[in-house]
Amino acid sequence: MSPVYLDYNATTPLDPAVRLAMQPYGEGLWGNPSSVHQVGQAARAALDTCRYRLASLWHARPSEVVFTSGGTEANNLAVLGTARFLRAAGRGRHLITSPIEHHAVLHAFQYLARHEGFEVTYLPVDERGRVAVSDVAAALRPDTGLVSVMTANNEVGTVQPVAEIGALCRERKVLFHTDAVQAFGKLPFQGMHQFQADLVSVCAHKFYGPKGAGALYIRSPLQPHPTQMGGGHENERRAGTENLAAIAGLVAAFERFVPEPVFPAERLLNLSQELARAAAALPGVTLRGDPGNRLPNTVAFTVTDTDSIALMAGLDLAGVCASSGSACSAGSIEPSHVLQAMHVPAAEANALVRFSLGRETTEAEIAHTVRVLPEVIQRLRRPATRR
């Protein structure tokens, strides 16, 4: 049996149809959209078409679409760019976020606090990883400029009440950003208005699009300061020659896989529940996340008396590709910052298993995983005295 890939929150394969949509840009339509000659103008027209198509899917204006190199850059632009805009406009030095954000958001806030004189409040989350709207309301101050809360967590899959948080922020005239990278293709999408946000981050390789492509929705007329300068690309908001093939791939993937989620919710919910039941029955295992508000494809649990490196290696030997949390910190021995914020003891926060399922996941693969899981976990757990 080929390995069972249960790490779709880390990345997804490029869909063959998306790849086909990208093909002309590698071969014929390779011009630089900023060149005035025919070759460049053909590329410019294609770029404009991409922007219009995406804007129409978003129910947004074309000028509200900024293409980036990925989710991390989109998040950086949203947080750093907006904070710097607020400072220049004299509109507050207080920022609010949650402690369970992806590092692409969290480290940007930490940077602003450490180097640029901003004050950052980190919202509490409950033991299921949920942010309470009332806590956001309590944290707002007259000098609050920006709130950022992710739509769905990448490690434990908890879905946040972003529309309510967004509505609150809008009422209080505070800008709201949501990192929705894990939500696209997994949760229903009607349009950017559903987030009630001023800024929304998108990352193509999480929904069967290409790596190296992301986007940021910026609600008009907000104009964050650019984080990357040089040439007036993307309405002066993001310099650099546009990666047209990747942009075309992002739009094609969004068109096919986002409005109608590419992750089949009902099937994946059933399969992931099967995994959750099997795991929960094992000694030392605790399910993490919010069973009532979670991504249908994500199951996370911790194991006592072992650590994530052993767990990952054990699962891999048994033919299962899982993750110990975010791919970006996989392999690091740091306990998960998400679990720590959920008040999971450090020893267990360091032994997280995340299964994230995808369109290609089969019943046979889940059956295999359920079969090998007890032995792997049993073998790797050691009495506390030996640690």
Added chain:
Amino acid sequence: MPPIYLDHHATTPVAPRVFEAMRPYFTEIFGNPASLGHSFGWQAQEAVQTARNQVAALLGASPAEILFTSGATEANNLALKGIVSVSRSRRPHLITLATEHKSLLDPLEGLRRAGAQVTVLPVESDGLVNLDRLAEAITDSTVLISVMAANNEIGVLQPIEAIGRLARARGVVFHTDFAQAATLVPLDLGSTNIDLLTLSGHKMYGPKGVGALYVRHTRLGEGLGAQIEGGGQERGLRAGTLNVPGIVGLGEACALARSLMTEDRIRLSQLRNQLKDALVAEFPDLRINGSWEHRLPNNLNVSFPHVDGELLMAGMKDIAVSGGSACNSASGHPSHVLTALQIEASLARATLRFGLGRSNTEADIARAIAQVFRTVRRLRSPAAGAGN
């Protein structure tokens, strides 16, 4: 008949071999290289490592010194802001040339507004740096000199070895934007004093959306501050899931550049010289912009006196050329590079930049010559003047 593409400084097509190398990394070997817990991640990581080796081999660097970015603009931004953000000086000083690319001048302007000191040196009339002036500009608070290896408009090659020696002697970090030079200028970083160097995938027959920054680690181990924060990829210097197919493409483009460089240099300079000789013979008052001796073998940049710039560009129906950098070609302003050479605005507007590339043939050059002859003669004829 499609136009003949003579604008390889703006962008290049992806080489078929590069495209083939990238192919498996979209749908089959699609893992996230940061997924260290399973084989999908390992395979992707291996591909990234191979690409890192290929880039390093082209430059004579060690693989650990290569950092992947989303392109040259990001690499240039990182080089400048990364040095300033870790500088202990309260008002760090940076030096560059007036003819640099916008992806360097714009972030420098941003840094200046944020409190840094910036010296933008003029160039000589041939576009070259004046080394004495550069030496005089260095102060105690100078942290960085950035001078591009090859100019994207006029193709002049700056003396990067001499600048490197000067910078090293004065304890200043030296960055060079190597985007235009990568396929045509041999380099062995081990024997130079270049500390930071920018590459761009799509300027060297690789894909768009990928670039690299070389960071000399013996000098800059801790000396560069990250500009994209997140998951700690690229040794903490550049966060974000690695664009594996793009990186594989950049690696292959570097390997290809290594094997084709000698051939490209010889063949493209012959074609370029044919073009120049024909134009000079027909239009003796033609102005060649930038040093002829110190120039990329594939570049020709010429201005036509007594010709309307807008009509000149509009007349180039059979060939895709540019008046200057693609990034500001739509703006209608005369190029800042030509302005720095003190060419008056109306002449600067009547400029054609030819950037030859691997696919160009003698027949292409013949067609380009015919096109320029036709258009310039027409625009200079008394009838055209009367029409104005």
